[in-house]
Amino acid sequence: MTSLAGPTQTYGAEAKPRMGFFTDTTICIGCKACEVACKEWNLIPEDGLLWTGESYDNTSHLGAETWRHVAFVEQRKPLRLEGETATVETDAAVQPEPLRWLMESDVCKHCTHAGCLDVCPTGALFRTEFGTVVVQEDICNGCGYCVPACPFGVIDKRDLPRSPDDAPLALPIFGKKEDGRVWKCTLCYDRLKGGHEPACAKSCPTDSIQFGELDELRERAEKRLAKLEAEGWNGAQLYGHDQNDGVGGFGAFFLLLDEPEVYGLPPDPVVPTAHLPKLWKQTALAATAMFVGVAAAFIGGRE
Amino acid sequence: MTDRKPFQEKRAMQNGRPAGTTDWVGSITERGTHMQDYYGRNIVKEPTWSPEIPVYFFTGGLAGASAVLHGIARLSGNHTLARRSMAIGAVADVLNPMLLIKDLGRPERFLHMLRMFKVTSPMSVGSWILFAQSGSAITASLLEWLDVLKPLKVAGEVVSFVAGPPLATYTGALVANTAIPVWSEARDELPWLFASSAAASAGAAAAVFTPTEAAGPARRTAIAGVVAELGLTQVMERKLGFVGEVYKQGEAGKFNKITKACTIAGAGVLALGGRKSRAAAVAGGALVLAGEMALRWSVFKAGFQSARDPRYTVIPQKQRKEARRGN
Numbered sequence: 001m002t003s004l005a006g007p008t009q010t011y012g013a014e015a016k017p018r019m020g021f022f023t024d025t026t027i028c029i030g031c032k033a034c035e036v037a038c039k040e041w042n043l044i045p046e047d048g049l050l051w052t053g054e055s056y057d058n059t060s061h062l063g064a065e066t067w068r069h070v071a072f073v074e075q076r077k078p079l080r081l082e083g084e085t086a087t088v089e090t091d092a093a094v095q096p097e098p099l100r101w102l103m104e105s106d107v108c109k110h111c112t113h114a115g116c117l118d119v120c121p122t123g124a125l126f127r128t129e130f131g132t133v134v135v136q137e138d139i140c141n142g143c144g145y146c147v148p149a150c151p152f153g154v155i156d157k158r159d160l161p162r163s164p165d166d167a168p169l170a171l172p173i174f175g176k177k178e179d180g181r182v183w184k185c186t187l188c189y190d191r192l193k194g195g196h197e198p199a200c201a202k203s204c205p206t207d208s209i210q211f212g213e214l215d216e217l218r219e220r221a222e223k224r225l226a227k228l229e230a231e232g233w234n235g236a237q238l239y240g241h242d243q244n245d246g247v248g249g250f251g252a253f254f255l256l257l258d259e260p261e262v263y264g265l266p267p268d269p270v271v272p273t274a275h276l277p278k279l280w281k282q283t284a285l286a287a288t289a290m291f292v293g294v295a296a297a298f299i300g301g302r303e
Numbered sequence: 304m305t306d307r308k309p310f311q312e313k314r315a316m317q318n319g320r321p322a323g324t325t326d327w328v329g330s331i332t333e334r335g336t337h338m339q340d341y342y343g344r345n346i347v348k349e350p351t352w353s354p355e356i357p358v359y360f361f362t363g364g365l366a367g368a369s370a371v372l373h374g375i376a377r378l379s380g381n382h383t384l385a386r387r388s389m390a391i392g393a394v395a396d397v398l399n400p401m402l403l404i405k406d407l408g409r410p411e412r413f414l415h416m417l418r419m420f421k422v423t424s425p426m427s428v429g430s431w432i433l434f435a436q437s438g439s440a441i442t443a444s445l446l447e448w449l450d451v452l453k454p455l456k457v458a459g460e461v462v463s464f465v466a467g468p469p470l471a472t473y474t475g476a477l478v479a480n481t482a483i484p485v486w487s488e489a490r491d492e493l494p495w496l497f498a499s500s501a502a503a504s505a506g507a508a509a510a511v512f513t514p515t516e517a518a519g520p521a522r523r524t525a526i527a528g529v530v531a532e533l534g535l536t537q538v539m540e541r542k543l544g545f546v547g548e549v550y551k552q553g554e555a556g557k558f559n560k561i562t563k564a565c566t567i568a569g570a571g572v573l574a575l576g577g578r579k580s581r582a583a584a585v586a587g588g589a590l591v592l593a594g595e596m597a598l599r600w601s602v603f604k605a606g607f608q609s610a611r612d613p614r615y616t617v618i619p620q621k622q623r624k625e626a627r628r629g630n
Contacts, residue, residue, distance in 0.1 A: 054342045061344060071341060115482060121427035122415040141415045142408015144351035145426045148481040148610065153348040157408055180408025261617045264341030268620035272480045272487060273423050279490045280422075283476040286494040287468035290502055293531070294371045297506070297523035298379050303516055303578060 011129045018131030019192060021201065021209060021252035022217040023105055024224060025263075026233065028208040030056055030103035034068040034200035041188065041199035042067065045158075055101075061264070062106055064158035067185040068200045071263045073102040079257075081232045100234075104263045105209055107200070108133070108154045108185035109240055110251030111271065116146035116155050116184075118273040124182075131214070131251060132187040142180040151247065151269035155184040187252070214251060221255060233257065239265065246270030340613045347482045349610040352406060357603035359402040360474045361596045363433070364501030365508060366395035367471030370440055372505050372524060374464030383517035384509060386447070391508045392463070393444035396437035403433075425477040432473055436466035471501035478606060484546045484616055485609035486602075492539040493602070499535060500595045503528025503566065507591035510573060510584045518584060522577045525591050529570040532598065533563070546615050549608040550601065558601035565594030 038044065047065035052058050055072035062069045078098035079086065087096035114133045117125040124139035125146060135155075146155050158179040188198035196202070201211035210217060221238055228236040235258045240250030246269050260267045350356075369392030376385035404413045417434065421427040443459030446452050475497035479490035486493065506525030510518050536559075540547045550559050569590025576583030609615045 052342075057342075060342075063348075073341070118421075118423040119426065119480060121419075121421060121424045121430060122412075123419045123421070124415070139412075139415060139418070140409070141412035143406075143416070143426060144408065145424065145477075145481075147348050148350045148483050148486075148606070151347065151482040153346050153482075153610075156348055157351040182408075259339065261346075261613070261621070262339045262341065264344055264346060264613075266346050266616055266620055268624045269482075272482055275487070275490055276423060276425075276476075276480055279476050279479055279494070282491055283469070283472045283494040286475070286498040287472045289495070290368065290468045290471060290498045291371060293502060293527055294368070294505075294520075294524050295375050297520040297527060298375055298381075300523065301519055302381050302384075303519040 010127070014129055016129045016131075018214045018251065019187065019212065020110060020131075020214040020217060020250070021107060021187070021198075021211055022221050022255070023107065023252065024208050024210065024221075024255045025102065025104040026208075026224075026228060026236070026255060026257060027206045028070070028103040028105055029206055030070055030072055030101075031205060032059075032070050033203040033205060034105050034209055035059060035066070035070060037199040037203035038068040038185075041191070042186070044183075062108070062152075062154045062184075063156040064183040067107065067183075069106045071102075071104045071106055073104075073258070073262055075100050075102065075258070075262075077258075078234055081234050100257075102257050102263070104254065104256065105200070105204075106263070106265070107252050108187070109152055109247070109253070110185075110187055112243065112248030112251065113271040113273070114247070115149040115151060115271045115273065118271065118276075119145045119149040121145060128189055128192075130187070130189075130192055132189065132192075133251075134186045134189050135182055135184060137181060140181040142182065144182065146182055149272050151266050151271065155182050157182050217253075221253065224255060228255075235259070246274065340617065344613065345611050346613050346616040347484075347610045349607045350481075350483070351408075352603075355402040355406040357599040358596075359399060359406075360497070360599040360603070361500075361504065362395040362398045362402065363474055364471045364497060364595070364599075365504045366392045366399060366440065367436065367467040367469070368498075368501040368505030368524075369395065369508065370436065370463040370467030370470075371502075372509055372521060374460060374467070376520065377460065379520075381517055381520065384513050384521060387513045388505065388509045388521070389440070389444050389447065389460075391505070391512065392440050392467075396440045399433055399437050425473055425480050429470075429473040429477060432466055432469045436463050436470045439463040439466065468498070472498045478602065481606075482616075483606045483610050484619060485543060485549050485605045488543055488546055488619070489539050492535055492542070496532060496535045496539065496598075496602075499528045499532035500598050501528075503532060503570075503591055504595040507569065507573070507588040507595070509588075510577060511588035511592075515578060515581050515584055519578070522573045522584065522587075525588065526570045526574055529566045529591060529594070532566065536562075546609065546619060549605045549615070553604070553608050555601050555605035555608055558597045558604060561597040562594045562601055565590045565597060567594075569594055 044065050055074050057072045059066050059069050076097045077100055079100040086099045110132045117133050122139050122141055124136045128134055144157050191198055197211040201209045225238055237256055239256050239260050240253030243249035369388045373385050373388035404410050416430040439459040439462035443456050446456035472494045475494035478486045479493045503525050506521045506528055509521035510525055540550055549555050569587045572583050572587030577587050
């Protein structure tokens with residue numbers, strides 16, 4: 001990881017142990033209590049009630065109005081590599097096919113090297129004493145740079161509700177907008193400050209969402225994975241557990257039952273600023289070349 | 304409440320397909336590995352930037368490169384060209400902050416851009432460059448027009464000259480420093496592409512507004528910029544491979560074609576008739592300017608198209624992962 005990627009601890013004596021989530025998708029039952037608890041605790045606006053037809057997922061993705069999102073994947077794959085497995089009979093004449101239903105509660109990854117935080121020009125995005133990444137609502141000016149800078153597509157700009165005063169031809173400085181800022185999971189910074197666990201973890205009835213000190217969660221996850229592997233679960237793998245990955249490991253990592261992209265997660269995310277030192281070098285070279293090029297155009301006189 | 308269209312529906316419409324439908328649930332990649340996705344949904348988010356941004360990429364480049372053209376013209380004693388380039392740059396520099404502020408979700412907080420200086424954020428670095436460059440260019444231009452405070456005017460010219468090339472190139476770094484595949488994977492080319500495009504714009508604008516007997520360097524700058532840009536586009540598209548196919552599709556593809564047609568025609572007209580005929584210089588310059596504006600739109604739209612389709616995010620990452628596993 002480069003020196004340009006954000007520091008994880010700048011709090012000195014005030015630093016707290018790094019807190020995070022371990023989301024064990026193997027015991028998620030898709031109840032969406034986390035989605036609801038998150039919305040209620042964080043006062044997130046309604047964002048449309050819509051049937052997508054995509055299994056039980058009518059939330060579709062993380063965004064400004066969704067900080068926990070339960071993904072549902074219906075698969076013709078066995079849950080376990082051997083032994084008992086659910087099946088579906090597509091046709092009486094053929095062999096029944098294996099069937100499984102994967103559920104995963106997705107959330108902001110609170111990356112060790114966070115793209116959103118690195119690119120934020122105002123300092124609205126910052127790293128808390130718990131090692132989490134949070135937006136300061138009173139600083140964000142809605143530039144939107146963090147939105148395409150997140151390798152996971154977590155953070156987004158809130159457009160709704162629009163004010164009726166939001167006149168199309170209003171002067172930029174006076175055009176009133178009710179929001180226009182970016183929003184994402186804060187890992188319930190306010191609750192953490194008060195010594196409580198985040199709302200989603202608190203509401204999870206199966207402890208699929210586990211909150212705690214990251215080091216401890218990592219150990220717990222390794223043990224859980226070893227157990228699932230011994231039991232022959234199909235495709236069990238940790239995602240975001242490796243601290244040498246492109247974002248330096250996640251603060252909120254997962255135990256999945258298939259490849260990340262099946263759940264709509266990037267298989268090998270890299271923080272954009274990992275490439276920035278080289279990118280700045282190219283930019284400086286291009287700028288210099290422009291000087292030289294324009295100067296060369298003056299050879300040959302005025303005409 | 305004027306616009307209460309459900310958020311997801313809006314997002315899905317942006318994604319080019321109505322909510323709840325999938326065009327495909329898997330596809331065969333070039334390498335023959337089966338890729339799965341989540342109901343065809345995008346992984347990285349499309350930028351939230353409005354049309355002011357590609358226009359700013361154009362005007363910012365125009366302002367930055369015009370400052371260079373102006374400075375070198377001044378040093379070489381070509382004061383006619385220097386004054387015209389200075390005025391072009393000043394007009395662009397008046398527009399630049401307005402465009403950027405208009406795009407903000409909270410325009411009244413535009414000064415928050417100058418709360419800190421962050422080298423990890425090209426937008427932060429760029430805000431300071433723009434602050435210095437546009438401030439000095441506008442000041443110098445006003446003082447020249449009023450014909451007062453010559454030392455301050457010269458100081459302004461020097462600052463705008465030095466800050467010009469970074470202003471023209473940082474926007475390339477800005478878009479490349481994202482998770483959008485078609486921008487991120489072109490990080491070695493985009494600053495160069497934006498530099499060429501900016502030089503072509505400044506040269507073309509100066510060729511339009513300067514009498515032909517003083518506009519030689521401007522015409523040559525425009526032509527060289529176009530030639531460099533055409534070469535760089537080829538290099539970039541080849542390097543991007545299948546991720547770069549968005550430059551042949553949809554709106555990005557349309558703008559890409561307009562760019563090529565306008566810049567080639569414009570540079571041709573400038574090269575053949577620009578020296579003798581002012582009319583040819585104006586026509587050629589205008590064509591190049593139109594082409595450069597289209598180039599910024601093509602790059603801008605390509606980013607959206609690239610974010611929209613999860614294949615561009617997943618396949619290069621899977622290939623990277625597989626290659627690592629192989630080692």
